[in-house]
Amino acid sequence: MGRIVKNNLVILLAAMGALVSMVIVPSSMGYVEYLNGPVLGILFCLMVVIGGFRESGVFSVLLSQLLLRLGTFRQLAMVLVFINNPVAVISPQPDCFVNKK
Structure with a gap:
């Protein structure tokens, strides 16, 4: 306990x-x-999948391969922006743009 x-x-x-x-x-x-049950369920499942990838070492392998291929800090910054930008675009809830009366 x-x-x-x-x-x-x-x-x-x-x-x-x-x-x-x-x-x-x-x-x-x-x-x-x-509270929105389906959204919380999707986020929970996403975190379970990410946790599984982290435990299996997939992210470590991907990061090491990425760092071996990059030559400059600028290239690293561009890759990080490319990786994070779609997440920032997809993250907002579509419901927040709908005018509910």
Whole structure:
């Protein structure tokens, strides 16, 4: 039990804080309806897949191959921008652009 608490301390503290805030401010229970189950499920599955890739060492191999092929800092910066830019474009929720009445 102690190892579980030690490994998941941040999650446990966040859950305890959420429970305390619901007890202290009962009106905060209305925020539960803002949770989007499918989106949270997709994000959870994405994090599981990323965690699996990290544990298997795929990212280490990709990074080492990438660093061997790059010659300058400018090339590294361009690759990092190329990798991160699609994530920044895809990340916003489409619902935030719809005018809901």
